[in-house]
Amino acid sequence: MAKSENKSALSKILGALLSLKLTIVCLGMLMVLVVACTLAQVDMGTNGAVNAFMRSFVVWWKLPGTAYSIPVFPGGTTVGAILAVNLVVSQLRGLKRTWSKAGLWLVHIGLVLLVAAEFVSAALQVDARLTIEEGQTIDYIERPQEFELAILDTTDPKHDEVYGVPESLLKQGGTIAINGTPLSIRVKQYFKNTELGRKEEGAPPSLATQGVGTGVAIKEAPAVTADDDRNHPAAFIEPFVGSKSYGVWLAAAGLGAPQNFVHEGRTYQLAMRPRREYLPYKLTLKKFSHDVYPGTDIPKNFSSLVHLVDKGAGEERDVLIFMNQPLRYAGRTFYQASFGKNDTLSVLQVVENPGWLLPYISCALVTLGLLIHFAISLRRAQRKRQRQAAKDANLDSDQVTA
C-alpha cells in the first residue's frame, strides 16, 4: 500500500513538473520579473536591479519604515531553475520521440543551453578593466568594483613585489599575515564607502598616527550599486612585525600620496586601489584613434592599436581593437570601452567568461529547431487544405452532375 502511495506521489510530482501549465506560469513569472527589473534600473542601476530580481532566489521587499524585508516573489534564479527542470523533464517524459517532433526537440535543447549559459555567466563571468595610455605597457587588469589593500615592496627600483589583501579580508578585520613578507597587519577600522576631506582645526584626532592620513577627515558614506557610481573604501591599518608596530596608517581610494615605511632595509608602500590581476603577457598601447564624421561630433570609430607580447607562448604581434571587433586572447576578451585624456588614454573592458560560446550554439539549435518545426506544421496544414479543396471539388462536381 505504502509503496503505491509513494509511487502516486512521485508521479504526481513528475506530472506537475512536466505540465505545460507550469511552463506557462514560469514564463509569466519571468515576464513579471523582467518588467520589474527593467523599471527598477532607473533607481538601482542595471547591476543592482539584476542582482535583486534576476540573480536571486527570492525577491525581497523592504517594509517601508522598518528594517525588515519580506519575500514577495520568487527570484530569477528560482524561476529559471524550475523552468529548466520543467523543460528537461517534459522533454524526457512528455514529448514523443518521433521525427515530427524533431524541431521541438532541438528548440528545447537549445533553450536549456541558453538558460545554462546565463547561469554560467552569472556564476563565472569576471569583468575587469584595462586602462592604458599611449606608449604605456601594462600587464595587469583591474576590477573597478572591487578594491584591495596593496602592499608593495619597492626596494628594487626596477621591479615591485606586490602583496594584495582583498577587501573581503579587510571587512572581516582582525590580524592578517602578509604571506611572503615578515609583515602582518591589524585592521583597526574599515569602511565600504567614504568621503574624504581636509581635517578642520580642532577636529578630534584621526585614528591614523602615520602618513598623510593624520591630516584627513573621513566620513562614512552609504555604499552604492548604480553602474556609474564607484565606492571609495578606506581602512585604518597597523603594520607590525612581532611586537614592533609601524603605526596606524590610513589607506583610502582617492588618496594620491604614496605612503612608505621601512622594515629591515626594505621599503614598503601602502595603497588602496582597484583589485589587480596580473596577466602572463603584456600589452602596449601604440595608438588610440577617435574619428568623428566631418563637420559633426558624431563618433565614427574608436580603436586601439595594441602590441601584444607573450613570452611564454612565444607570441608577439600588433592587434587593432575597435568597435564590434574585440581581441580574444587566452580565455579573456578585450573590448574597446572608453577613452580619455584628450584621446591618448584607452579603456578596455576585459571579460573572462568560460561559457561565452554556449549562446552561439543555443541560437543555432533553436533557430534550426523552429524552422524545422514550422516547416513540418506548414506542410501538414497545406496538405489538409489540399485535401479539403479536393473534397470541395468533389462536392461541386457531384452537384453539377446532379
Added chain:
Amino acid sequence: MKKKDIQTQNPTWAKYLPWLAAIVTLIGAVSGLFGSGQVRNMDVQALGRLPVLEGGRVKPLDSIARNSLLVIRSQQSFRYNDRTVGPDEWLADVLFRADIADDQPIFVINDPDVLALMGIKQSSERYFSFKTLSPYIDEIQKQSEAAHPIDAKQRTRYQSAIVNLFDRLYLYHKLKHSVQVAGTEGGLTQEIKDVAVPGAEERQAVLRELGLFRAFPGAKVSDWRSVGEALRDARNGQPLDKGLAPMARVSDAWAKQDAPAFNAAVGELLTQARPDEMATAKSELIFNIAQPFYTGMVIYVIALLLLFVSWARWPGLLQPVAFAVLLVGVLVHTAGLTSRVILQGRPPVTNLYSSAVFVGWGAVVLGAILEWIYRKGFGTAVAAASGFASLIVAHHLASDGDTMEMMRAVLDSNFWLATHVVTITIGYSGTFLAGAIAIGWTIRRHVVKVQDPAADKALVAMCYGIVCFAVLFSFVGTVLGGIWAEQSWGRFWGWDPKENGALLIVLWNAIILHARWGGYARDRGIMTMAIFGNIITSLSWFGVNMLGVGLHSYGFMDKAFWALVAFGSSQLLFMLFALLPPRFWSGNRVAAPRTPVQA
C-alpha cells in the same frame, strides 16, 4: 456554386477593374514628381540639387531645406501670401534674402506659457515669423539657458518648449549665416571683394562658426569647406574657391529676383560638384519630392476605405479593387524603403524612424500574403490599417530632422544592422500584425450581424500562423542581438531595458503558443492574448527608450509618452471586447437565424 454566382453577377469588365484601380493609383502616386520646380521662372529645384556636406554626409541642399523646415515648422511647406512656399524657395530666401524670410510665419509655437512669455494670447494663430519673435530673443535665450542644464527627461512642459524654441531659432540663425552674414550690404559678392580688408576676419569667423553646411567639395569628405572656411583660406593666400563666385552670383540674382541670371549662376554652381555626388544628390532629391512614405500612407487609407465600402456594398467587385490598391501601396512603400537603403548604403533599419517604416512594411507584406492565400478581405484590412498606423508613427518621428543621419560608432556595422536589427523588427511586425488580426476578429464579433464561422476560423488560423512567425523572428533577432552585444560590449546578455523588451515579446509569444498547444486558451483567449502582444511590443519598441537607462538609449524620446498611454488603453479596451462571451456578440444579440455559410 457560389463562385459561379459571383461570376455571373459581375460583368466581364469587372475582371479589369482591379488593374484599372492599380494603374490610376500608381499614376496618382508618381504625379508629384512632374512638377516644374520653378518659382517665378527661377529654377529653385536646381538649387535644391546642389550637393552639400552636413551632418557627416553629402546630401542635396533640398534635404537641408526640408529637414530644417520640418524641425522649425513641423511641415515641409507652408502657405504665405495666398501661395504655397516650398522648401527650396524658402531656403533661398533664408540664405539670400533674409529680410523676406524673417517675415514668413514659420515658427510653430503651441505651448501657452511660451506664448505668454512674449505677451501673445493663445489663439488659432500658431505660426509666428522671426520678426515677431525677434524682440523676445534675449528673454527666450535666458529662459532656455536656465532650463538647459536640467536633464531632458526632468524638464517641465514649459522648459522643454522653451529649449525647443530656442534650438529652432538657433537653427534658423545658422541657416541665415551659411552663405553670407545676414543683412550686410552687398552680400557674398562684397565679402569676396573685401576678403583681405581689415574687419573681414571677424565676419569670416562668424560665417565659419554659424554656417550650417559646407557647400564647396574637396577631394575627401573631410576636405569640404564652408563659405567661411573658403574665405579664410583665400585671405591666407590660397586661390579663391571656384564655387565662391557662382555662389555670390546666385545670391545676387535671387536678391534681385533676376530669373535668367539665377538659372545661369545655379547651373554654373552645379558644375563644381563631382558627378557621382551630383548623381547621389539628385536621387535623394527625387526621393524627397516623391515622399514615398507619405504617398504610401494615403494609398493605404484609400485601400482601407474601399474595403469598408465593400463590406457594405458590392463585395465581389470592390474587394479585389481594394487589394489591388493595397498592392500599389506595397509597391510605393517598397520603392521608398529600397531608395533609402541605396541612398544611405545601409540596411533598412538604422534608427527609430526607419524602424517604424520597416515594421509597417513587414506587417503590410505579411498581410498581403495572407490576403493572397485567403482572399476574404481581412488580409487587406489588417495590412492597410497597420501600414497606415506605422507610417503615421514614422511621420511623427521624422520631425527631429535628418532621418538618414550617420551611425554612431557602435552601430556602424552593416552586418549586424542587417541581421539583428532587421530580424527583430520583422518580429515586431509579426506581433503587431497578429494583434491587428485579433482586433479585426473582435470588431467582427461585435459589428457583423451575420455569423460566418469559416471566416472566424480563418482569422484564428491566420493569427496563430503569424504568432509562430513572430516568435521565430523575435527569438532569432533577440539572440542575434545578444551575440552582437557579446562582440561589442563583452556580454551576451546584460538585462538592459531594450534587451528585456525584446525578451518580453519572445516570452509573450511563447506563452500564447503554449497556451494554445495545452488547450488552456481557445479562440477568445488566443485573440485577447494577441492583442496584449500589441501593448508589449509598443512598450519594448518605444517605452524602454523613455526610461533613458542602458546602453540602447540612443533612441531616446519623451514626446510619445501620452501617445503610448493612449495606445495601451485602446488595446486594453479591445481586449475587454474580445473577452466578452458569445452572448454579447452582435450576431447572437439580434438573434439572427443561424445560417451556416459555406466558404
